[in-house]
Structure formats: C-alpha cells, structure tokens
Amino acid sequence: MFGFGNVGRFFAETISQKREILADRYGLEIVLTCVTDTTGAAVSAQGLDPGVLLDAKRSDGGAAYCPQYGQPGIDPRSALANARADIVVEATPTNMTTGEPGLSNIKLALSSGMHVATASKGALVLAYSELMQLAKERGLALKFAAAVASPLPTIELADFALQGCEIKSIDAILNATSNCILRSMETGAGTFEEALKDAQRRGVAEANPRLDVEGWDTSGKLVILTNALMGKVSLNEVERRGVDTVTPEMVKEARAEGKSIKLLGTARRVNGHLELRVVPVAVPPEHPLFAVNGIQKGISIDTDLAGRLTVIDGGAGPLATAQCVLRDVVNIARFHMR
C-alpha cells in the first residue's frame, strides 16, 4: 500500500477487524506486506501486524518507524520488490495536475506484475486510457471504486448489473464541499464567500478550496466515470463552472420556483459524440438528485434496457473510502486471481 493517511489506516484496521467475515464469505485472507508513506516504508513479505503498524503511525508518526519492519527512506521500487504483493493499493494524496505520485506508483505496480486498486484519482484523470491499456497488456486489473464518489457503487453497477445495456447519460453530484456550500447558501441565504468560510470552519472545505469550488474535482471524477462507462474523454473537454459563480439571487430565484441548485456533472451522447458539463443547475423536485444534500453524493444513470437507476449515499468519510478499496481488493482476488 502506497500512502498511509486516513484511508490507508482505515483499510488496515478494516482488514484486521473483518478477518473472519472475509474468510467466511470469500475464503480470503488479506495480508498487508508493505506500507509506504513520506517517512519510508514498513515491509514484511510474511505480513505486517496491523496493530503494530497503527500504533507506530500514532506514536512515532510514520511507517518507517514501525518496530522490526520500518525502513526509513526506502524508495517505492525497492519497497515493492521486497513486499512481493499480488495487489497494490494506491492511496497517496491526489494531484490532478501531474497525477503524481499516483501515476508513477500505478505504472510501477503494473509493470511489476501486480494488480492495482487506487483510491487516488489524479493519475486516472490524466491517463485513464494509457493506464487501462497497460493493465490490459499485462493481464492485470486496475480498479478505482475509492477514487470516484466513494462509496457509490458506480463501476460495480456497470460491471455487474447493467449487462447488455447502453448508457445514454450520466448525471451526478460528486463533490461534497460544493454541495455543502450550496446547501448552506440555500438555508442561510448568504453569499458564496460566507458559505465557503463557514464550510472551512466546519472542516468540510479545505484551506485551498479551488479544486472543489471551481468544479475541477467534479470534472475529474466525471471524466473517469465517463471513460469507464461511456467512452474516451479528457478533462479539457469538460465545460466547467463551479459553485463560486453562484449568487444569493440565483439561490433565491431557484427556491422561489421550488428548485434547488446543485453542481451537476453530466455526460451525454449528442450526435454521436460525448458532451461533458459541470455547472450549477437549478433542479426541480422531480429530478432524481434533488434530495442529495450536504455531504451526500449521488449518480443517476440512464440506460436503454433498465431505464434510469439512481444511487445516493448517506454522506460518508474515509471509512467508506477504505471499504471501497476493500471492495476492489476482494473483487480482484475473486475474479482476477483464481
């Protein structure tokens, strides 16, 4: 596992706590053989004790200081070689400009013959087709449930439930920060700036909120989803306008009509090509995503055979993202390793 932040820690905890369930349901034992972070890595091809690892992280601040297994300053390539893993979990912080360090990590894992479950979306936004091609050539799986609107089952829906369907369009609310800001403007009737400050106070928005409020995060997720479900697209094709363009007047007008403004990501097929848009839209009560508020996310997929299917989460944090990583790891083990 590359990266040992919140998601990584919850993942380590979860595979330890759910050991029996994983054995019972899937006949599976997940052994963590390597964890890297900025300090270096903890490595043991026989398996790290998640308890010892989590203690080390809490008390000494880094994987490299884990008793017995810590290797300060070791590079990812050497760590991976020592780990002898079947699957690499990529859970480093995402970067949508360079895709790094995820991009290099994923390439390294695939070219080392390891399957990948990534929780970080930067690399996929920038190089979806290239990475998928690389995985395909090597006969490996590259999965990313945790990278796109976790814990919504988006790719799983397409993979396991929409057999034979053509997906006609995607509508989605994918960014919790933007959705919280809009909700707060709706209920408090303040300006965007006030709502943003409030969100920052509550820890919902980051100190540098640009990626979220300008719609980049939604656009990145939409690009990955569209690539996976509909066809090849890139980030520069997205018509993008963020919640920073929403005024109190727009919110008031929408409410007067019984509508609610959402930062809606949409992908649809128009005259044979894919049209992607991330813009604030006043949606009416009958819109399938009307009730997606605050930290909730939602996606609505229109298909030819099964009609419209909408999935909405209840508002989720890093534990749910870790569950998405587990989802991918289990599915790789079940469907790509036997």
Add this chain to the structure above:
Amino acid sequence: MFGFGNVGRFFAETISQKREILADRYGLEIVLTCVTDTTGAAVSAQGLDPGVLLDAKRSDGGAAYCPQYGQPGIDPRSALANARADIVVEATPTNMTTGEPGLSNIKLALSSGMHVATASKGALVLAYSELMQLAKERGLALKFAAAVASPLPTIELADFALQGCEIKSIDAILNATSNCILRSMETGAGTFEEALKDAQRRGVAEANPRLDVEGWDTSGKLVILTNALMGKVSLNEVERRGVDTVTPEMVKEARAEGKSIKLLGTARRVNGHLELRVVPVAVPPEHPLFAVNGIQKGISIDTDLAGRLTVIDGGAGPLATAQCVLRDVVNIARFHMR
C-alpha cells in the same frame, strides 16, 4: 426458459438485439435452446431462432406452434432433457401460496445440473433456504435479480460492492401498484377504493389486486431480500398491513406535516433477531425514499462500513425485468461456468 410471457419475449428479443455487445463485452453467445409455455414447448439443442419464435408467439399464440421446433403438450422434464441447456430461466407466473410451477421447475433444473436465473418469486418466498441449499450441494448458481424489485441492483450491490460490510437494516418501496395508489390518494385526495379503481383503469393494478394492496407482494420480496442480505426469515414473521388500510384523513394529515405515506418494507436487526414489517408509514422529506413515487421502486441499505446506500429506479416494465434475467445469465456464465 420456462414461461414465455412479456418477460420471456423481451428476453428473447434482447439477447438477439444485443448479440454483438454480449460477444464484445463478455465473449459470450447466448443460445436459446428451449422455451415452454402453456401450449408445450419449442426445443432445439442447436438453438432456436428468436425471430421465428417471436413470430410464432404473435401469430399462433404458443411456443408449441413454432414451425420446425414446436412440441405441443411436451412436459417440462422432457423439454429440459432435450434442451441440453447450461442455464434455465424460470419466467412463469408467480404464485405465493404454492410457489408453483416455479418451485418444481427450479428443483427440476437444479437436479438436472443446470444453473437457474428466476424471474418469478413465489418459490423463493416459500423455500429460499431449501433451494439455495440444493443449488449449493450441486455447485450450481441460483440467481433472482428479476424476481425482487427489478431493475434495482439489490443482490448485486451486496455481492459486488458491500464486501466486508454488515447490513444493519433495509428500507424499501417494492410494490408499484401500492405506490401508485398512494400517489393518487395524495394528489387527488380520494379514498383507497377510488384510487384503486383508477389504477385498475390505467392498467397499473390487476383485476385481483389483493396481493399488491394488502402488502403480500412487498412482504414476499422483503423476505427474499432479507434472506439474501441479512439472514433466515419466513413470510409469517412479517408484520403486514397494506395500503387498503390507508384513509384520506391519514394522507391529509401526512401532507400537512410535509410527509408522504409510503408502503415501506423494513427489515432490521433488533436484539439479535430480525424484525420485518410492511406497513404504510408517513415519511418526512429527508427520508431517502421520500421521492420514490408512482411506478418507481427504491431500496435503502444501511451498513457498518459504507454507511447508507440508496438505489431508486425510474419506473420500469418487463424490458427492465428481462434485463435483470440477462444480468443473472451473464453473471452465471462469467463467474460460475469458467
């Protein structure tokens, strides 16, 4: 395929229309070798031409009258033996009192070494554990996406997206007829009887609506879902009250509070045992199924790791049910036959 009504016909059409997509995506060719209905069967181990079959159904009214392949009056056992199928689709009309003819058909298929995808729920309501046990003993799959709130991805969600999760509760709106009647009482403010008559005129309710309006259909589906997702339960454990008990006063009172009455099926774990209930409930706007209206269906699942996930369809007919059959057939071929 046992049964050749709407779902069966759409299934035959769909596998023909989606031939290329199924080959491209899954390397799969689905060959229909036998179709039975009340007239007998059409059988060809080399494969029936869906076009010829559908023409025969339209013009002569039965599979047995299909040119070249028709076998009037042949019994299911002989038809199955001649079909030499890998998978049996059970799509006969459902009966929740006896489970027949589905129950016998499913047992026959499993004991003949064939996987089963059933669109008919009666047998599963009455004998879920027995049938699953039979399938397990023979190393066969018994799937039922089309039998429970199709096209909602309920079982697929649990199978492919909720790895490691414990399901704490299920809330669901599973019966379109009841939901339409409630909607019509809400918008027209009439009595149950008036709303029912209106639904019958529009073809939404059957001539004998008891199974729907008394909550039996919802209870049956809830029992199957609970067995599949949470643990062993039977139909007589369900506390049941249908929409026939809803009065205009109840609807008015709910609306005055901003609520909407739904026939809600709920399963939850209380003090270690499972508590099932199908009753009309006035749900507030923040309830995840508040916006499920008319012919829509919805299910909301609360989990320990991924939080709450809610899936809602856009209102679906027999084509969507046929897609669910296809879903099961493809998944059986991918995961149980290779």
